[in-house]
Amino acid sequence: MPRIFLSFRKPDSRWMRDRVYRALSDRLGADEVFKSGRSIPPGADFAGILRRQAAECELMCVLIGPGWLDARGEDGGRLLDRDHDWVRVEIATALRAGNRVVPVLLGDATMLPDASALPADIAELAGLQFLRVPETHLPDGLAHLVDAVTTLLSGAGTPVEPGHGTAPAADAVPPTTMTAHVSGGGSAYQAARDQTIRLA
Incomplete structure (x- = not known):
């Protein structure tokens, strides 16, 4: 059973999605990464396998690219608003399972x-x-x-190569997320791990 499930919307950032899959597979092994197009054999119960794996x-x-949230169907409706949207079903299933x-x-x-x-x-996804x-x-x-x-898979405090022991790094710092909402017009801004904010 693969330990990692990649949830994605097919038209969204395909080339970056493929790079993520290859990077994870190269480090952890392809058998550890579930990606629907590669991991479900022809003729298999697509819906059953997706739900079970999730x-x-x-x-x-x-995997969230620029087109993930607002992707729409032929009727103009947002895919994410459909109860049977597979991206939504996958995420909801994993959250309910406590994964x-x-x-x-x-x-x-x-x-x-x-x-x-x-x-x-x-909606819990927004707070993670x-x-x-x-x-x-x-x-x-x-x-x-x-x-x-x-x-995360090893349960350790620092990244390690698969199969090796773990030793926490003294300078390990957890990632930080900050969100600012600008009133009176403007935009929302998020600072991720690779950005630095200096306080006066």
Whole structure:
């Protein structure tokens, strides 16, 4: 049973999504990463496998690119608002099961959706600490993602190579997220791990 479930919307940031899958597979092994297009054999019960994997995974990475939140169907309705939307079903299933769910923001400008923009059964996603894979520093971002996932799977405080012992680093600092809402017009801004804010 794969320990990592990659949840994604197919038209959204496909090339970055594929890089994330390859990076995780190279470090942890392809058998440890569930990706629907590769992990479900032809003729298998697609719906049953997706639900079971989402319920039983140790870690779900929700890959969120710029088109994830507002993707729409042929009728113009937002896909995420449909009860049977598979992205929504996957996330809701993992959350109900009590699995660890990590939003992974793809690209430099992608924002974590606000809870008010999400259906109630996955609104919890908006309050979860995210990881970012920036396009402008892709190799470093992928390395950080893989290290963080490895750490979460090992239950240790610092990333390690699979099969090795763990030793916490003295200078390890947990990632920090800050959100500022600008009144009277303006925009919301999130500071991720790779950004520095200096206070006066």
